[in-house]
Every structure is written in C-alpha cells, then in structure tokens.
Amino acid sequence: MLNILMVGNGQCGNRILDSINRQAFGSKSRFAKFYAKQQYKSNVQTLAINTAVNDLKEMKYTKAKDRIHIPHLHGVGANRNVGRKVFDENKSQIMRNLDERGSFDIAFVITSASGGTGSSFTPSLIRELKEQNDYPVYAVVVLPFREEGTLYLQNAAFALRDIRGSGVDGIILADNQYLKQMGGDVESAYDSINEMIAKRLLFLLDSLDSEMMMVTDLGDFKTVMSGGAGIATIGYYEADGEVPIRTAIQKAVSPSGLLFNTNVYEEASRSMIIIKGDKSSLSIDEISTEVEKLSDSVGHVFKGIIVRKGEYPRVLSVLTLESASELEELYHLAVGAINTEKEKKERVQEDKEVDKAFSQIEGLEPQY
Numbered sequence: 001m002l003n004i005l006m007v008g009n010g011q012c013g014n015r016i017l018d019s020i021n022r023q024a025f026g027s028k029s030r031f032a033k034f035y036a037k038q039q040y041k042s043n044v045q046t047l048a049i050n051t052a053v054n055d056l057k058e059m060k061y062t063k064a065k066d067r068i069h070i071p072h073l074h075g076v077g078a079n080r081n082v083g084r085k086v087f088d089e090n091k092s093q094i095m096r097n098l099d100e101r102g103s104f105d106i107a108f109v110i111t112s113a114s115g116g117t118g119s120s121f122t123p124s125l126i127r128e129l130k131e132q133n134d135y136p137v138y139a140v141v142v143l144p145f146r147e148e149g150t151l152y153l154q155n156a157a158f159a160l161r162d163i164r165g166s167g168v169d170g171i172i173l174a175d176n177q178y179l180k181q182m183g184g185d186v187e188s189a190y191d192s193i194n195e196m197i198a199k200r201l202l203f204l205l206d207s208l209d210s211e212m213m214m215v216t217d218l219g220d221f222k223t224v225m226s227g228g229a230g231i232a233t234i235g236y237y238e239a240d241g242e243v244p245i246r247t248a249i250q251k252a253v254s255p256s257g258l259l260f261n262t263n264v265y266e267e268a269s270r271s272m273i274i275i276k277g278d279k280s281s282l283s284i285d286e287i288s289t290e291v292e293k294l295s296d297s298v299g300h301v302f303k304g305i306i307v308r309k310g311e312y313p314r315v316l317s318v319l320t321l322e323s324a325s326e327l328e329e330l331y332h333l334a335v336g337a338i339n340t341e342k343e344k345k346e347r348v349q350e351d352k353e354v355d356k357a358f359s360q361i362e363g364l365e366p367q368y
C-alpha cells in the first residue's frame with residue numbers, strides 16, 4: 001500500500017483537493033466529511049493550506065484537521081512577495097503538521113500559478129519537503145485564463161520558474177484557458193475543471209497501487225516524469241458504452257482529453273498509458289498497435305492494464321513534454337504584462353498631477 005500526500009495551496013489548490021476528497025468519499029452528501037471514510041486504496045493524506053480563512057471554510061469534503069489556516073488578512077492579494085514572507089514566518093508550523101503525518105512514498109502539491117498564496121507557498125514548500133525527505137514531489141499547476149489581467153500573467157510566469165527551480169520532480173500542467181471550453185459561468189467552469197483534474201489524479205493514484213494484468217508502478221511513473229523538460233500533462237477518456245479500445249487510447253491523448261494544449265505527437269517525450277476495463281474490451285493486439293504508434297513519435301511508452309469486471313474502457317495518459325509552444329506563448333504574454341505594470345508604476349512616480357492638486361491647500365486650514 002502506498003503512502004500518498006496531497007497538499008492543496010491557495011483557493012484553487014484547496015478547491016481541487018476538495019473535489020478529490022468529494023470523489024474519494026463516493027458520496028455527494030454535504031455531511032460525508034463527518035461520517036464517511038475516504039475510499040482510497042492507498043493511505044492518502046490530504047492537507048489544504050491557505051491564508052484566506054473563507055476559502056478553507058468553503059471546503060465541503062475535507063476534514064477540519066486537514067485544513068491549515070495561516071493568518072494573513074484575507075489572502076495575500078496576488079502579491080507573491082508577501083506570500084513568500086508569510087510562508088517563511090509560518091514554515092515551522094506547516095512543516096510540523098506535515099511531519100506528524102508520517103512518511104510518504106510520493107507527494108503532490110496542487111496550486112494555481114497566478115494567485116498570491118498558492119503560487120508563492122508551493123515552491124517554498126516543495127523545497128522544504130525535498131530537503132527533509134527523499135520521496136518524489138510533483139506539482140500540479142493550474143494556469144490562468146489569459147484575460148484575467150497583468151498581475152496573474154506575471155505571477156504565472158515567475159511561479160512556474162520558481163516551482164521548476166524548487167527541486168520538484170516534475171510539474172503537471174492544467175490550463176484554465178484551454179479547459180474553459182467546458183462552458184457555463186466561471187463558477188461552474190471551475191467546478192468542471194476541478195472535477196476533471198481530480199478524476200485524473202484519483203485514477204493515477206488508483207493505478208499506482210493496483211494489481212495490474214500488465215504492471216506499471218511508481219518506478220515507471222517516476223521515469224516518465226523525469227523525462228522531457230520537467231513539464232507534463234495528463235489526458236483521460238472514459239467510455240459510456242462499448243468502444244474499441246484503440247479509440248479509447250486515441251481519445252486519451254487527443255485535445256479533448258488533455259489538461260493542457262499540446263500536440264502529443266510533436267511535443268511529448270515519454271508517456272505512460274493506463275487502461276482499465278472489462279477483459280472482453282481489452283484487445284491486446286489493438287492496445288499494442290496503438291502503443292506502438294505512440295512510441296514511434298514519443299519515444300518510450302509504459303503501458304499498464306487493469307481488468308475491472310463489467311466496466312466500460314477508461315484510459316489515462318501521462319505525458320512529459322520536451323517542448324511546449326503554448327507555454328512559450330504564455331511567457332510572451334507575461335513579458336508584455338510585466339512591461340505594462342512597470343510602465344504604469346513609472347508613470348505614477350513621474351506624474352505629480354495629484355500631488356499638485358493637494359499642494360494647493362498646503363498651509364491652509366478648513367474654515368467653518
């Protein structure tokens with residue numbers, strides 16, 4: 001049995017963690033967290049960390065003991081410098097809480113790249129975890145909608161760079177912009193995106209701890225994640241009826257199944273494909289042909305097959321990328337955003353118009 005740590009930092013990280021717990025409780029009841037036991041096969045410890053107490057209170061499926069509030073007003077207002085400072089001031093409390101949870105085989109830290117709390121806590125937390133332990137730590141990082149503004153864009157660029165430099169064993173990207181095709185208003189888009197990410201992570205956890213017909217394990221996952229440029233994404237397909245297994249595999253690496261915009265056949269570097277379903281739907285010939293096709297362009301593909309009686313096929317793909325044109329595009333936008341912020345600041349410093357207005361009443365007193 002694997003010991004797995006899942007930390008959700010900041011609002012976005014908290015909500016995705018809550019979605020993971022909701023799906024793991026297997027109950028939609030609001031009271032599930034009080035009486036139900038999570039249905040994890042592994043020993044999974046979940047921990048939500050936030051500076052904003054309201055974000056923590058909003059969590060419906062994560063137990064109170066698994067939520068740490070780091071008091072700082074109502075969040076750090078997208079300011080990563082403040083976030084870093086707040087983390088340092090509270091580091092010992094956070095690390096003590098994690099130490100008390102025992103030792104792990106693998107950890108995931110989930111955050112948005114663009115807010116203040118999660119994006120600044122995550123690199124520091126991962127650095128601490130890596131210094132004090134020898135298990136692999138992966139970051140699950142959510143990129144912003146591109147229209148959310150200059151501060152979020154610049155945060156995303158710096159946060160990703162900081163997380164990459166933190167000693168992390170790999171970064172799994174999910175992109176709000178790419179996934180907004182889910183439609184609906186922002187809240188329901190968030191819910192659907194969180195559910196997609198949660199479902200994929202739970203499938204991954206389940207597979208890493210499974211008795212498979214053909215085995216992929218934590219070692220294989222580590223090898224896949226260490227390939228490429230340290231950046232990865234996950235794809236998924238779930239059939240709601242009988243479909244040929246080759247179609248299910250193709251869909252799990254196609255744009256509709258991925259969390260991040262990439263052309264797998266051009267940008268992926270290593271891959272892991274995990275296939276679940278009833279024995280009757282798992283044609284080994286079809287699986288081999290599809291995996292061969294993928295490995296022709298990707299390089300190495302690990303495959304795992306899990307037989308689940310009576311279930312329609314489900315396929316998960318983990319793909320590390322050696323290049324990511326979408327990320328280059330994001331950094332291009334971020335440079336523009338940083339320059340805009342810089343120019344605005346300089347203009348305010350140069351522009352003394354407001355000071356001139358105030359100076360007109362210098363030395364005067366109100367007369368009543």
Ligand SMILES: Nc1nc2c(ncn2[C@@H]2O[C@H](COP(=O)(O)OP(=O)(O)OP(=O)(O)O)[C@@H](O)[C@H]2O)c(=O)[nH]1
Nearest residue numbers: 010011012015075076077078112115116117118144
């Ligand atoms: N997918 C998804 N994205 C979210 C969610 N909540 C916020 N975001 C995105 O996260 C970014 C903002 O980061 P947050 O996680 O809200 O910020 P924070 O880490 O709590 O930091 P501060 O609020 O600045 O203290 C924006 O790009 C949002 O679009 C969510 O539930 N799901």
